[in-house]
Amino acid sequence: MNTKSLVSIDDLNTDEMVSILDLAEEFEKQPSQALLEGKVIATLFFEPSTRTRLSFESAISRLGGKIVGFTDASSSSVTKGETLNDTILTVNNYCDLIVMRHPIEGSARLASEIADVPVVNAGDGANQHPTQTLLDLYSIRKTQGRLDKLNIFLVGDLKYGRTVHSLLMAMSRWNTTFNFISPEELRMPVEYKLYLDKLGLKYYEHSDFTDIINEADIIYMTRVQKERFSDSMEYEKVKNVYVLRNHMLRETKENMRILHPLPRVNEIHKDVDVNSKSYYFQQALNGVYTRQAIITRLLNLK
Amino acid sequence: MKEPKQLSVSAIENGTVIDHIPASSLFKVIQILGLDKISNQITFGTNLESKKLGRKAIIKLAGIFFEDDDINRIALVAPEAKLNIIRGYEVVEKSVVKVPDQIIGIAKCVNPKCITNFESVTTRFKVISKKNVALKCHYCEKITDQEHMVIL
Numbered sequence: 481m482n483t484k485s486l487v488s489i490d491d492l493n494t495d496e497m498v499s500i501l502d503l504a505e506e507f508e509k510q511p512s513q514a515l516l517e518g519k520v521i522a523t524l525f526f527e528p529s530t531r532t533r534l535s536f537e538s539a540i541s542r543l544g545g546k547i548v549g550f551t552d553a554s555s556s557s558v559t560k561g562e563t564l565n566d567t568i569l570t571v572n573n574y575c576d577l578i579v580m581r582h583p584i585e586g587s588a589r590l591a592s593e594i595a596d597v598p599v600v601n602a603g604d605g606a607n608q609h610p611t612q613t614l615l616d617l618y619s620i621r622k623t624q625g626r627l628d629k630l631n632i633f634l635v636g637d638l639k640y641g642r643t644v645h646s647l648l649m650a651m652s653r654w655n656t657t658f659n660f661i662s663p664e665e666l667r668m669p670v671e672y673k674l675y676l677d678k679l680g681l682k683y684y685e686h687s688d689f690t691d692i693i694n695e696a697d698i699i700y701m702t703r704v705q706k707e708r709f710s711d712s713m714e715y716e717k718v719k720n721v722y723v724l725r726n727h728m729l730r731e732t733k734e735n736m737r738i739l740h741p742l743p744r745v746n747e748i749h750k751d752v753d754v755n756s757k758s759y760y761f762q763q764a765l766n767g768v769y770t771r772q773a774i775i776t777r778l779l780n781l782k
Numbered sequence: 783m784k785e786p787k788q789l790s791v792s793a794i795e796n797g798t799v800i801d802h803i804p805a806s807s808l809f810k811v812i813q814i815l816g817l818d819k820i821s822n823q824i825t826f827g828t829n830l831e832s833k834k835l836g837r838k839a840i841i842k843l844a845g846i847f848f849e850d851d852d853i854n855r856i857a858l859v860a861p862e863a864k865l866n867i868i869r870g871y872e873v874v875e876k877s878v879v880k881v882p883d884q885i886i887g888i889a890k891c892v893n894p895k896c897i898t899n900f901e902s903v904t905t906r907f908k909v910i911s912k913k914n915v916a917l918k919c920h921y922c923e924k925i926t927d928q929e930h931m932v933i934l
Contacts, residue, residue, distance in 0.1 A: 488923065563901055586897035586921025605895050607922050671925070 485592035485599040486774055489610040489646050494653050501618050503773035503782055504766070507542075511769065515781045516545030522575035523549035524567070525602075526558060526582040531742060532602050532612075535764065536579050539771035548574060568594045577779060580604075598778040600771075606642050612741055613646040615770040619763045620651075620698055623737040628654040631695055635661040636702035636722050636747055638668040643741045644702055648672055658683040659692065663718040666708060689722055694731045699724070701740045701747050701760075719746075726751040739763050792825065797844040799866040800856075805829050807859040808839035810933050814855050814888060815848075822846050834862070850880075857881040858888060858915060859933055881912040889917060890932040896922035905934070 486492070492500070507513070521540045525533055528551060540547055550556040558567065564587055571578060572595045580591055581602040588601035588608065603609040621627050632651060634644045638660050648658065649672075658676065660668045664687060676683050686692055693699055704722055709715040723746060724738065737759040740748060744760070752758050776782040803811055808828050812818055823844040832838035847867065856863060857879045867875035885907040891898045898905045898921055907917035907926065917926045 564897070565901060583895075584897045584900055585893060585895045585924070586891075586919065589921045590897050590901065590903055604897075605922075607924075 484778060485588075485595075485601075486610050486778060487588045487592050487599065487601045487604075488608045489613045489650050491610070497614065497617065497650070497653075500614055500770070500773045500777060501621055503777060504614075504618050504769040505622075506782075507769040507772040508766075511542050511772070513542075514544035515776050516540060516543035516779075519545045519577075519779070520575045521545050521547055521577050521579060521775070522571050523547055523579045523602075524556075524571060524581070525549065525551050526553045526556070526580070526587075528552040529581050529603060531764070532581060532609075535767045536600075536602060536611075536771055539768045539775060542768070543772055543776065545775075549579075564590060565594055572596055577775060600774060600778065603642075606640065608646060609642055610646065611767070611771055611774055612643050613650050614774065615763065615767040616643070616647050616700070616739060616741075617650055618766045618770050619737070619739055619759060622766065623759060624697055624735065627651070629656070630654070630697040631657045631659065633659040633661060633693055633696040633699045634668070634702070635689065635699060635724070636704050637666045637708060638662040638702075639666040640705075640708055641702045644700065645669075645672060647700065649675070652676060652679055652681055656681060659696070660685045661687070661689050661692075661722070663687065663704065663714075663721070665714060665718075666704065689724075689728075691728075691731060693728065694733070696732060696736050699732075699736065699738045701738060701744070703743075703745055703747055723747055723749055724752055725749045726755055729755055729757055732757065792842075793871055794823075794825075794842050794844045794868055795871055796869050797822075797842065797846050798848060799868060800841040800843070800853075800860075801838070801864045801866065802832070802835060802862050803839040803841065803856075803860040804835050804862075805837035805839045808841075810859040811839075811841065811856050811863075814859065814933070815852070817841070817843070820846075851882065854880050854882045855885075855888060858885065858931065861915070881909055881915055883909050885909060885917055888934060889926060890934050891919045891922060891924065892926040892930045892932070893919065893922050893924040896924065898922075 523536055537547055568591045577598045578595055579600045579602050580588055582604050585605035585607040588604040592599040601608055638644055706715050736757055738757055740760040805828050817824055825842040828839040829837045863879045865877045866873045887904050891905055906920035910916050910918045915928045
């Protein structure tokens with residue numbers, strides 16, 4: 481990698497992305513490797529994100545590394561008014577790599593400029609969450625056997641959904657066709673559509689969740705959150721429209737897989753879980769292999 | 783031959799004249815170039831009539847010559863500014879400001895959740911559009927457009 485930190489998915493060129501996915505594949509075959517023995521990894525979670533933290537800590541533990549850190553800002557010196565600058569300069573002394581989750585956008589980029597050790601962005605507000613994007617790519621490649629010429633359906637909150645924006649940007653490198661299914665208020669922002677236009681990639685927008693999904697190779701579901709609506713009546717109207725149920729999958733492609741960044745609330749009905757096309761829990765497991773790959777790559781251990 | 787224009791401010795022997803500054807941006811230009819902190823002789827004129835800008839401002843700086851990188855910093859607030867380099871009371875060179883590829887400092891990121899609005903960090907932007915100036919924040923990656931631009 482050119483950069484020693486992973487802050488934004490755009491920091492990686494296509495070869496570097498593919499190379500991380502290949503390395504993640506190696507970790508899937510052999511998850512326990514003592515590559516981080518004697519190394520200390522700091523996990524700084526300025527806001528709680530149990531799922532992401534456990535995934536990182538599982539990845540680090542399987543590599544034999546030790547973990548220091550905090551799980552939310554109230555248990556750190558931030559509550560005493562310490563700046564991010566000072567926290568990073570201090571923690572920098574104690575570890576070989578920093579994994580950081582922070583509610584403020586751009587905080588990870590700033591941390592990577594302050595720290596001498598590599599910084600992995602585990603989510604900076606609504607901005608970037610590159611390890612999520614890489615595990616999504618890994619899951620897509622693993623289930624479809626390739627990344628190019630796929631038809632990807634993004635469903636739910638496409639306006640504020642950080643994960644779908646990053647996934648769109650990443651998948652746009654591989655001749656992807658996109659279908660956007662969302663309520664009117666939560667449509668894909670125009671800047672992303674302009675970007676696809678510029679690349680000459682096809683995309684289609686739908687406000688109804690219909691049998692159009694029969695064309696999908698991947699259905700990527702996201703949560704429609706109540707707090708995104710200025711008018712709560714509007715939320716009540718749409719909250720049950722974008723729910724995936726088992727019977728809707730009958731005519732979908734055999735090899736189609738359903739992804740979701742988790743946690744889900746009700747947007748994927750529980751009856752889908754038994755369907756072999758559901759993949760979101762395996763997707764979470766893939767996150768461990770992908771994070772193993774990212775950490776070892778940033779530390780030049782693989 | 784056009785009729786010689788009546789100058790509202792006196793000529794300088796050597797230095798730079800920055801013309802076609804929108805009158806409303808004069809003090810921002812002064813601030814960006816740090817003109818309030820130097821001891822050279824400087825003449826300002828503002829609210830001068832201009833066909834193009836309505837009301838324009840002009841700055842005459844005795845004994846000062848700018849590097850391109852320095853002067854281009856004013857492009858955000860005075861995109862149509864013109865420079866006249868004066869030597870021996872003669873205009874020896876004319877140029878226009880160009881919007882640079884990168885803006886460091888000067889502008890504020892429009893995103894209230896950006897780290898640059900929380901910690902003391904110098905803002906940094908990549909210029910993604912020069913015509914209708916649009917800046918992409920190096921930190922939060924959000925776009926600040928001309929309409930929402932606030933000069934620090």
